[in-house]
Every structure is written in C-alpha cells, then in structure tokens.
Amino acid sequence: MSNTVLVAWSGLVIGLIFGAVGQRTGFCLTSGIRRYAQERDGRMLRAFALACAIALIGSQILAAYGYFNLNRSLYIQPGLPWLAYLGGGLLFGYGMMLANGCGARALVLLGSGNLRSLVVLLMLGIAGQMTLTGLLAPLRLSITEATTLALPFADASLSGVLSHWGVSPTLALTLAVAAVAVPLLLFALADPLFRRSPRHILGGFTIGLLVPAGWFATGYLGADDFDPVSLASLTFIAPASNSIQYVMLSTGTALSFGVTVVAGIVAGSLATALLTGSAQLQGFPTPQRMVRYIIGGLFMGVGGAAALGCSIGQGLTGLSTLALGSFIAVAGILVGAWLGVRGPLRLSTV
Amino acid sequence: MTTTIVTRFLRRTVAGLSIAAALTLLGSATAYAAPVWERFEPVKALLDGATPRTNGIGLDIPLVSEDGSSVPLTVTADSRMRDDDYIEEIHLFATRNPNPEIASFRLTPHTGLARIATRIRLNETQEVIAVARTNSGEYLVSSREARVTVNGCLTRADTYDADNIMNARYRVPNELARGEIGEVLTMINHPMETGLREGADGEIIPRRLINRFTATLDDRTVLEARFNTSISANPYLRFHVRPEEAGTLTLAWEDETGAATQEKAPLQVR
Numbered sequence: 001m002s003n004t005v006l007v008a009w010s011g012l013v014i015g016l017i018f019g020a021v022g023q024r025t026g027f028c029l030t031s032g033i034r035r036y037a038q039e040r041d042g043r044m045l046r047a048f049a050l051a052c053a054i055a056l057i058g059s060q061i062l063a064a065y066g067y068f069n070l071n072r073s074l075y076i077q078p079g080l081p082w083l084a085y086l087g088g089g090l091l092f093g094y095g096m097m098l099a100n101g102c103g104a105r106a107l108v109l110l111g112s113g114n115l116r117s118l119v120v121l122l123m124l125g126i127a128g129q130m131t132l133t134g135l136l137a138p139l140r141l142s143i144t145e146a147t148t149l150a151l152p153f154a155d156a157s158l159s160g161v162l163s164h165w166g167v168s169p170t171l172a173l174t175l176a177v178a179a180v181a182v183p184l185l186l187f188a189l190a191d192p193l194f195r196r197s198p199r200h201i202l203g204g205f206t207i208g209l210l211v212p213a214g215w216f217a218t219g220y221l222g223a224d225d226f227d228p229v230s231l232a233s234l235t236f237i238a239p240a241s242n243s244i245q246y247v248m249l250s251t252g253t254a255l256s257f258g259v260t261v262v263a264g265i266v267a268g269s270l271a272t273a274l275l276t277g278s279a280q281l282q283g284f285p286t287p288q289r290m291v292r293y294i295i296g297g298l299f300m301g302v303g304g305a306a307a308l309g310c311s312i313g314q315g316l317t318g319l320s321t322l323a324l325g326s327f328i329a330v331a332g333i334l335v336g337a338w339l340g341v342r343g344p345l346r347l348s349t350v
Numbered sequence: 351m352t353t354t355i356v357t358r359f360l361r362r363t364v365a366g367l368s369i370a371a372a373l374t375l376l377g378s379a380t381a382y383a384a385p386v387w388e389r390f391e392p393v394k395a396l397l398d399g400a401t402p403r404t405n406g407i408g409l410d411i412p413l414v415s416e417d418g419s420s421v422p423l424t425v426t427a428d429s430r431m432r433d434d435d436y437i438e439e440i441h442l443f444a445t446r447n448p449n450p451e452i453a454s455f456r457l458t459p460h461t462g463l464a465r466i467a468t469r470i471r472l473n474e475t476q477e478v479i480a481v482a483r484t485n486s487g488e489y490l491v492s493s494r495e496a497r498v499t500v501n502g503c504l505t506r507a508d509t510y511d512a513d514n515i516m517n518a519r520y521r522v523p524n525e526l527a528r529g530e531i532g533e534v535l536t537m538i539n540h541p542m543e544t545g546l547r548e549g550a551d552g553e554i555i556p557r558r559l560i561n562r563f564t565a566t567l568d569d570r571t572v573l574e575a576r577f578n579t580s581i582s583a584n585p586y587l588r589f590h591v592r593p594e595e596a597g598t599l600t601l602a603w604e605d606e607t608g609a610a611t612q613e614k615a616p617l618q619v620r
Contacts, residue, residue, distance in 0.1 A: 133416060133499035141500060225519060226535045226586060245414070252413025 003224045004254065010217035011257040014210050015264015016271075018234070022108035023269040024276070025203030027051070029311045030101045030337065037341040038349065043197050046188040047204035052316055053184040054208025059233075059320035060177050062212050068219025071155050073231045074308060075323035080156055083147035084140065085325045088307025089314070089332020095299025096333070097340025097347055098292050099124075102311045103236035103300060107262060111269025113281045119290065120297040121240055127301025129241035140306055151324075158322040176322050210234060211316050218257050232257055233320070235313025237304035292347075307332065386477040387493050392443055392450050393479055402481065402489035409480045409492045418472045418498040420582040427464040427482040427490055431457070431592070437464035437490075439483040446476035448546055449579045456574040460567055462531035462592025469582040472498045514539045516611045520601055525618040526593060534565065537586045538603045538611065544579040560585050562604040567617065568597040593617050 001009075021027065025047070032045035063070045070076065096102045099120045101109065106117035106124070130136045153164035158180070162172035194200055214233030222229030239258025246259050273279035284290040304310040307329040309318050315333065318326030339345045385404075387393045410424040429437045436459050442452035452470050464482065472478070479493040517539045523532040538560060545557025563575040563585075572591050591599060596619040604610045 137500045226521065226537055226588075249413050254412065 003222050003227065004229060007217055007222040007229045007257050008255050008260045010213075010221055011260030012264040012267075014213055014217065014234070015261040015266075016268035017264075018104070018207065018210055018261070019108055019111055019265035019268025019270075020272040021203055021206045022104070022265070023112055023272040023278075025199050027108075027203040027207050028101055028105045029315065029333075030096050030105060033334075033337045034097070034341055034349070037338070041193075042191050043194045043200045046191055046194040047200040048315070049184045050188040050201065050204030051208035051211075052319055053181040053188065054205055055211035055316045055320040056177060056181050056184075056322070058209055058212035059215055060173065060322075062216060064173070068215050068223075068231060070215070070231075070321040071157070072219075073215075073233075073321050073323075075314075075318045075321045075326050076155055076157050076160075077325070078154065078156065079148035079150055080324055080328075081144040081148040082325075082328055084144045084306045085308070085314075085328040086332045087143075088303040088305070089329040090336040090339075091299050091303025092307060092310060093303075093333040093336020093338075094340050094345070095296045095301075095303055095336075096311060097296070097337050098299060099296025100293070103240055103304070104234075104265070104310070104312045107236070107240075107265040108269045111266045111271075112273035113279045115281065115283050116289075116293055119284075120293050120300075122244070123294050123297025124237065124301040124304070125240040125244040127298045128237040128305045129245065129301075131302045131305035132238060132241065136302065143306075156324045158324065158327070161324070180319065180322070208316065211320050214257070214261075214317070215320075222257075229257065233317045234261065235317050236262070236310045237301060237313060241301075241305075303336075385491075385493060386445060387443075387479045387481075387491050390443065390445055390450075390477075390479065393481060393491070396441060396481055397489055397491075400487075400489050402491040404491055407480060407482050407490040407492040409478060409494045411478055411494050411496045413495075414497045414499060415472065416499050418474070420469045421472050421496060421498070422467065423470050423478065424465065424467040424588075425480045425482075425492075429464045429484070431459050431462050431464055433459050434485075436461075436485050437482050438485045440464070440466060441481045442470070443479040443481070444470065444472060444476060444580050445479065447471070447473050447580050448544070451578045452478075452580040453578060454576045456571075458571050458573075460570050460572045460592060461590055463590040465588075465590060466573075467586075467588035469586050471580045471582055472496055474498055516540065516603070516605070516609050518601065518603055518611045518613045520613050520615050522591075522599060522615045522617060525620055528594060528619055529592060531590050531592045532617070533588065534591055534599065534601075534615075535586075535588050536565075536601050536613070537584060539584055540603075540605065542577075542579070542581055542583045542585060546579070558606060560603055560605045562602075563587065564600075564602045565589070565591070566600045566602075567591060567593055572599070591617070593619050595619055 027047060028044060029048050032048050035041040036045045059070065103124050106120045110117040110121060131140050153160050158176040159173040162176055163169050189195060211233050218229050219231045239262050242256060243259045243262045246253055307314060309329060311333055314326045314329040319330060340347045406428040408426045411421060415421045425440055425442065427437045429435065437457050440455040443450050444452050455466055457464060475497045477493050478496050482490040518536060520534065520536040522534050526532045540560050541558060542560060543555050543558040545554065547555050549555045559579065560577055565572040573589050577585060597617055599615040599617050601613045601615065602610065
C-alpha cells in the first residue's frame with residue numbers, strides 16, 4: 001500500500017471514530033459555551049478543554065519521540081499574521097454561534113439526519129474556498145501580508161519563544177506544554193459534575209487522542225523520501241471545501257487526508273445514529289432560521305480560512321503545536337463565540 | 351504588495367473577460383479552436399513542419415493545483431521500447447511560464463517503458479504540452495490544461511538546507527527478473543534558483559539550476575535529461591529501466607556551477 005493510500009485510509013478511520021464519538025457524546029464547543037454561559041452547565045466546555053490538553057500532550061510526546069516534526073505544520077510559520085488570525089477567529093466564533101455548531105459538529109449532525117447542517121456545510125465549504133483560492137483570496141493575502149509581524153526567532157511557537165529567551169529547548173518545551181495543559185486539565189477536572197460524567201470525559205479524551213493520531217497518520221505513515229504527504233491533523237474548513245471540490249473534480253485531483261476524515265465523520269455518525277435508533281431527518285422550522293444558518297456558515301468559512309483553522313483546527317490541532325498564531329486564533333474564536341451569547345450582539349437561543 | 355495583488359487580480363479578470371469575448375467571436379467563425387500546440391512557437395520549431403499524432407501519448411497533471419511551485423506531472427508514450435521501435439525524445443513545455451521549455455529527455459530501449467514523472471513549477475493556469483519523437487522520426491503530441499490557484503497556506507520562505515545541497519538519493523527494486531522493467535526514483539537537494547526571484551534584500555538571487563541528469567547502466571545510457579527553470583526545487587524523477595543482466599545504475603546530476611553528484615545503485619537480476 002503506498003503512503004498516500006495508507007494516509008487516506010487512516011483519515012477514514014479517524015473520521016469514523018470522530019463521527020461515532022461525536023454522535024454519542026455530543027462533543028461541541030458551541031453548545032459547551034452556550035450551556036456554560038446560560039445554564040451554568042460546564043460539562044461540555046470542560047470536555048473540550050480536556051480534549052485540548054490530551055491533544056497537546058499526546059502530540060508533543062509523539063513529536064518528542066521523533067515520529068513527526070510539528071514545526072513543519074502550517075500553524076508554525078516564520079511570521080505572525082496576527083490580524084488574519086484574530087479577525088478570522090472572531091468571525092468564525094460568531095458564525096459558529098449563528099449556525100449553532102462548528103463545521104465538525106455540523107458533519108456529525110448531518111450523519112444523524114440533520115439537514116440544517118447540510119446547508120451550513122455547503123455555505124462553509126464554498127465560503128472557505130472563496131477565501132482560500134477564490135474571489136476573496138487576494139483580499140485575504142493582502143491583509144495577511146500587510147499585518148504579518150516579523151519575529152526574531154525561527155519557530156513561532158510558545159516553546160520557540162522560551163528557547164529564544166535562553167531556556168534550553170527540552171526545558172522550554174516541557175514548560176510550554178505544562179503552562180498550557182495544566183490549567184486546561186485543572187479547569188476540566190475542577191467540576192465534580194464533569195468528573196462524574198463518563199460520557200463527557202470519554203468524549204473529550206477520545207477526540208483529544210485523534211489529534212496526535214492524525215499527526216501520526218500524515219507525518220509518520222505518510223512519510224516518504226520521494227513523495228511525502230503534507231503534515232496535517234484534524235481541521236475542517238479546507239477539508240470541507242476540498243470535499244465539495246473532490247466530489248466535482250475527483251478525476252483530476254488526489255484524495256487527501258482531510259477529505260477522507262470528512263467522509264468518515266459523516267459515515268461514522270450515520271452508522272452510530274442508525275444502530276442506536278437516533279437518526280432523524282430534520283429541517284428548518286422557519287425561513288428566518290435558514291437565513292441565520294446560511295450567514296453562520298459563510299462567517300465560519302471566511303473566518304476559518306483567514307485564521308487557518310476552525311474551533312477544532314486551531315483549538316485542538318493548532319494548539320497542540322503550541323503555535324503562537326493558534327493562541328491568537330483561539331482567543332478570537334472564544335471572544336467571537338462569547339459575543340454570540342452575551343452583550344449587544346447576543347443571539348437568541350435556538 | 352497590496353497594489354500588485356489588486357492589479358494582478360484586475361489584469362487577470364480583464365484578460366479572462368477579453369479572452370472569453372475573443373473565443374465567443376472565434377467560435378462563431380470556426381467550429382472548433384485549434385489545439386494550443388499548433389500555435390505555440392517552441393513546439394512548432396521542434397516539429398519543423400512534421401504532422402504529429404495526438405494519440406499514443408498521455409500527460410497526467412492534476413486539474414487544479416494549490417501549490418504551483420510543485421505540480422506532479424507524468425508523461426507516458428505507448429511504445430514497445432525495443433531496438434527497432436522506441437521513443438527517443440520527450441520534450442515538455444509550459445506555455446505561459448517565463449521559460450517555456452520545462453525539460454527534455456532522451457530515452458533508449460534500455461529505458462523499457464516510455465514513462466517519466468517529475469514535479470514542475472507553473473506560474474499560472476496554463477496549457478502544458480508534451481512532445482515525443484520515436485526513433486523513426488515520428489512525433490506524438492499531447493497537451494493538457496493545468497489550473498493553478500493562489501497558494502495561501504504555504505508562504506514559508508524558500509529556505510533550503512545549504513549544507514545538503516547536491517545530496518542525491520534513489521530507490522531501485524531489490525531484484526528484477528531478466529528483461530523485467532523496474533521503477534527508479536531519484537531526487538536531489540537543490541534550490542533550482544531561476545534567477546527571476548528577489549531575495550529578502552530586494553536583490554535578484556542568482557540563477558543556479560541542475561541542468562543535466564544522466565542514468566547509465568554500466569556503459570549503456572538509460573536516460574538523459576536536461577532541465578530548465580520550470581523544474582521544481584529538489585528535482586525529482588521517476589523513470590524505468592529494463593536490465594538484461596545485473597549491473598550498476600549510475601545516476602549523475604550536474605548543475606550550472608559545475609557541481610556534480612553521482613550515486614551508484616546496484617541492480618540485481620536473477
């Protein structure tokens with residue numbers, strides 16, 4: 001089996017697990033934030049924090065053992081286009097609240113028969129590709145170029161900053177991982193309700209593990225002296241766009257990791273939903289709701305493409321590399337989402 | 351930078367619209383548009399009046415590429431590759447690159463299979479053309495449109511490992527039967543500087559290309575290649591060899607500064 005085929009199959013397996021776990025546990029940052037803010041139920045948000053910590057620790061351990069080099073991922077680049085990360089994150093976060101779920105959640109819901117998600121995904125995919133390579137691409141590139149901060153060190157990551165200040169690389173990495181993972185774990189485990197909820201613990205833990213699994217698939221299984229696969233893990237904006245593109249152009253394009261993950265999630269969620277009898281076709285109750293979801297999908301596509309990742313792509317995968325840009329993007333996503341539940345731009349609960 | 355992007359964007363749109371308009375006009379006059387290679391000077395010069403066949407040769411390029419700096423290309427010509435009937439030359443052209451010649455290859459019956467894969471640079475969406483010539487002087491032509499979109503995510507500066515420059519590697523089959531065709535992969539660390547690019551200091555980075563590659567099996571030539579600016583950095587080649595007996599495959603790379611590297615790959619034949 002060639003390395004590209006192996007990576008495609010790994011993507012499908014990772015997607016199937018994500019779909020099944022997401023369908024059963026309801027893993028979702030959007031609902032997590034909304035429930036935390038409005039119902040004081042923090043279990044889903046804490047599951048996301050647990051996933052984030054597991055993704056970080058797992059990825060850094062595998063990287064330390066030399067399975068892949070996270071500095072080669074697209075999250076760690078020489079400069080820091082802070083405005084694209086921050087603005088894109090804000091737009092994504094607010095869009096996620098408008099559409100009542102991020103791209104990954106929409107894929108899981110689509111598998112269980114939710115057709116509202118289909119509309120969101122189509123909008124997200126088209127807007128994402130528009131921003132990456134289409135009508136909005138020149139604008140995105142000019143903003144990115146105009147606001148890129150040159151950094152005095154090569155690796156734009158938290159551990160890179162510490163080593164720049166003279167800390168030895170190994171210690172810098174350990175400190176950086178601890179500085180991020182420990183607060184996340186403390187936040188997750190501080191809540192006795194969360195500690196007593198195996199569903200949320202299992203959801204966060206498994207989804208967290210899928211991030212290093214993705215790095216391993218593309219970085220280790222996909223490694224080849226002559227034909228390497230580009231290093232990637234779970235992310236959903238470009239893959240959603242690429243999936244739409246693949247359906248239309250498959251004779252002229254190669255099947256990538258992201259596309260098989262997307263297919264796997266829908267299939268995994270569908271299978272789980274059918275097996276547990278929870279599949280149900282759902283549409284929009286009103287046209288106004290449809291408009292809101294369409295705008296949400298567009299915001300997520302444009303914002304996610306500008307910030308190079310979504311709540312999963314930057315929140316779990318990006319942060320697992322300790323990239324500085326990912327911290328900015330995640331801050332943007334959280335603020336954007338918060339604006340959707342509090343303050344003058346607050347949205348009604350769906 | 352912003353203005354250049356905007357003007358480039360406008361220029362492309364305007365060019366696209368005028369081409370569309372021109373095609374509409376042409377379409378009403380002639381039933382079909384002639385293939386691009388018929389109007390493309392470097393190909394016309396190569397054909398020198400000969401009428402090529404358009405079947406028996408295939409060009410495989412992704413329809414859409416998000417990274418124009420490394421687009422995989424495979425060219426295949428139908429041929430038995432025997433002493434009396436083989437493909438002798440393959441030429442590749444990129445119609446809208448600064449230097450249209452991508453690469454030229456000379457094949458021999460020892461190549462076994464007239465198929466070559468490499469990675470090329472494409473400046474913009476354009477037609478890529480492959481021309482093959484048989485030992486009897488017959489030409490075969492194929493062309494294919496390759497679309498290139500902006501490459502946003504991978505803006506990492508073109509830095510390369512200066513210590514390992516001219517470092518080549520290869521992969522050959524462990525063992526072949528007599529007369530069996532085996533696949534050879536080889537690659538060399540090299541920037542393939544085009545001499546068209548500015549560095550961070552605004553100075554033109556001097557041109558430095560790998561311009562010659564040869565593969566010989568003992569004293570028999572298997573493949574000769576000449577590269578131009580449109581071959582991607584870290585040139586990569588996939589070709590074939592049909593050994594009649596065990597021997598040593600010598601892969602030799604040479605760049606314009608005179609730097610050269612040789613790798614010797616033993617070929618076991620049972």
